[in-house]
Amino acid sequence: MRTRRKLKFLMFKMIVALCLLAAGCQGEKMEQESRMALIKTTNPPPQVIGSKQKDKDVAEKVKKDVMSYKEIYDVAVVKGKEDILVVYRVKHLQRFRMKKIEKDINKLLEKKYPDENFTVSSDYKIFLEAVQLKEKMKDPDYSEKDAEDRLKRIISLKKELT
Template sequence: MKRIGLLFTLLILLTGCSEKGTKIENTTAYNEDKLEEVLDQNGHVKLAIALLHEKDLITGIRVNTFSRFQKKKIASEIKKKLEKAYPDLTVTVSADSKVLLETKKLIDKEKQDEYQKKIDKIKSIEKEQT
């Protein structure tokens, strides 16, 4: 009985740690379907958070464990696809956890008047890493 209880506890803990999906916040007139398609098509991406605001597209991604050594390559491939899909926007894609967390925090705050200042901060974080 103790072994079965321990097994169920481990399974619950492991399933709670796996975060998957795509979250997109769009404050523009641009269609977000192409963005979601690009992010979902890439099999290496485990989690993606994107923000479309004015002339900026900020995307933070988390890659699968076995793809972590190719993070920059995956991010640059996604960036190229998004630049092709949204030529009018300034596209920023990063696999850096800090960019992902800051983008998530920004979307969760829901204060659109502060978006541009925070977007500039996120861009500077992304430039620091490269």
């Protein structure tokens, strides 16, 4: 009789766990690349709002400069009309030095590109938002104005966190 009761209780636990798992998977649909950003290095190409070749070149150079740090393994760069968002992920053992790394990157970018306005972050949520913006910009129906508004929202989110 006891084993039957234990078996029923175990079955009940399994059903509850499956229901919770299924309910948890019903959240916001994430795009494929942003979903993979949770697990592995995505290293997205620099994204430019607009189509100026000069802006694309600057975004490429910024990404190359930031990737030159050995402590960093993933960088996303989004260039808007006025701002450049630089978001990166730090290797696990370097997490204790994140403030210093961010300060060094800021100093390097301000020195190399004095005319640009940078927002630099190592926050993972900001990284995911930048990758999702890149995914949305692939859609031809997504306007430059919407992309610029989203970029400004991401930058304001970064400023709220600091």
